[in-house]
Amino acid sequence: MAIQPGESPVKQVVFAASKAILAGVLRAGDAFPSVREISEELKLHPNTVQKVVQELVREGFLVVRPGVGTVVTQGPKAPDDERRRALRDSVEQIVVDARRLGLDCSALVDEVETTWVDVFGATRRTGTMDGRAPAGRRARGPKG
Numbered sequence: 001m002a003i004q005p006g007e008s009p010v011k012q013v014v015f016a017a018s019k020a021i022l023a024g025v026l027r028a029g030d031a032f033p034s035v036r037e038i039s040e041e042l043k044l045h046p047n048t049v050q051k052v053v054q055e056l057v058r059e060g061f062l063v064v065r066p067g068v069g070t071v072v073t074q075g076p077k078a079p080d081d082e083r084r085r086a087l088r089d090s091v092e093q094i095v096v097d098a099r100r101l102g103l104d105c106s107a108l109v110d111e112v113e114t115t116w117v118d119v120f121g122a123t124r125r126t127g128t129m130d131g132r133a134p135a136g137r138r139a140r141g142p143k144g
Contacts (some may be wrong), residue, residue, distance in 0.1 A: 013052045032070040
């Protein structure tokens, strides 16, 4: 991973670590690299990396075990409506960007599904495991 200019290094590393955990690269019970290891590898100040670890602990991706170290958990288990709310701003930004680039909803959905497969190796068009549309979903008119 290379830190890119223009965005917070903390946000970039939190994203990369979250992605690795969600994609199964880092699994529940695995030791998380030390602050020193990460700061040396990414050429970041240890205080910056400590903020990353604190954020991942706060979000429920890591747990600090005295005498053991920092360990990967199974990830946060927020209620469905809370998870959807957490994504709302990001999704709105993506929708606006897609529209600005001249893409329609179908092209955006295709891109999301392609990215999902690239990251997680599986695709699912609906919001539930059994193939039914998620509760509360309804067809949208011309605006949607």
